[in-house]
Amino acid sequence: ETGVTQSPTHLIKTRGQQVTLRCSSQSGHNTVSWYQQALGQGPQFIFQYYREEENGRGNFPPRFSGLQFPNYSSELNVNALELDDSALYLCASSRGNVRGGTEAFFGQGTRLTVV
Amino acid sequence: GESVGLHLPTLSVQEGDNSIINCAYSNSASDYFIWYKQESGKGPQFIIDIRSNMDKRQGQRVTVLLNKTVKHLSLQIAATQPGDSAVYFCAVPSGGYNKLIFGAGTRLAVHP
Numbered sequence: 001e002t003g004v005t006q007s008p009t010h011l012i013k014t015r016g017q018q019v020t021l022r023c024s025s026q027s028g029h030n031t032v033s034w035y036q037q038a039l040g041q042g043p044q045f046i047f048q049y050y051r052e053e054e055n056g057r058g059n060f061p062p063r064f065s066g067l068q069f070p071n072y073s074s075e076l077n078v079n080a081l082e083l084d085d086s087a088l089y090l091c092a093s094s095r096g097n098v099r100g101g102t103e104a105f106f107g108q109g110t111r112l113t114v115v
Numbered sequence: 116g117e118s119v120g121l122h123l124p125t126l127s128v129q130e131g132d133n134s135i136i137n138c139a140y141s142n143s144a145s146d147y148f149i150w151y152k153q154e155s156g157k158g159p160q161f162i163i164d165i166r167s168n169m170d171k172r173q174g175q176r177v178t179v180l181l182n183k184t185v186k187h188l189s190l191q192i193a194a195t196q197p198g199d200s201a202v203y204f205c206a207v208p209s210g211g212y213n214k215l216i217f218g219a220g221t222r223l224a225v226h227p
Contacts, residue, residue, distance in 0.1 A: 004158075033214070042119075042204050042217030043159065056214055090158050092215075104215065106151075106158030 004107035012113045021076040023091030032074040037088040086114045117142045119218040127224045134192040138205035151204045200225045
C-alpha cells in the first residue's frame with residue numbers, strides 16, 4: 001500500500017456529464033500529479049499541483065481541471081464527458097521533484113466509463 | 116517531443132527463468148529513468164531507478180542496465196516468479212517538474 005487513496009474506485013457516467021475524482025496524497029507529500037491511462041497504454045500526464053497551484057499541464061483540453069487543497073489532497077474535474085474519456089485515472093503524490101530522485105507513489109486509480 | 120517505447124508488448128516466460136524487458140528513449144539529455152510494475156487493478160508501483168551517470172543498478176532480484184549510446188535500458192528479473200506477472204513500464208521525468216513520460220508497457224506472463 002502506498003498511502004495514496006483515490007475515490008471512487010469505479011464510476012459510470014453518461015456522455016456530456018461532469019465528474020469529480022478525488023485523491024488523498026501520502027502523508028508529507030505536497031505534490032500531486034494526475035494521469036490518464038487508456039486500456040493497453042501507459043499513463044499520460046494530465047497536470048500537476050504543487051502547494052495548491054497548477055505546476056504543469058499535459059496535452060489535455062481545458063475541460064480537464066483540478067484543485068489542490070491545503071491538506072494537499074486533490075480533485076480532478078472533467079466537464080462535458082466524451083466516450084474517449086473512458087480510462088483509468090491515476091493520482092501520484094511525491095514530496096518533491098521526481099527528477100531529483102523523489103519517488104512518486106501512485107494510487108490504485110479510478111476506473112471511469114463513459115457511456 | 117520526448118518519447119519512450121518498449122520493444123515487446125508481451126513477454127512469456129517459465130517460472131524460474133530470467134526475464135529481460137527492454138525500453139528505448141528518444142531524448143539523449145534524459146538523466147533519470149524509472150521502472151514501474153503495474154498489477155491488474157492497481158496503480159504503478161516503483162521497482163528501481165537509475166541515473167545517467169550509472170550503467171547498471173541492482174535491486175532485489177532486479178537489475179537495470181542503461182546504454183546511453185543507443186538510448187536503451189533494460190530491466191532484468193532473476194528467477195521469475197508468478198507474482199512477477201504484471202505490466203512493466205519504463206518512465207522518464209520530463210520538464211522542470213514531475214511529469215513522467217511512460218512507455219506503452221510490456222506485459223510479463225509467467226507460466227508454471
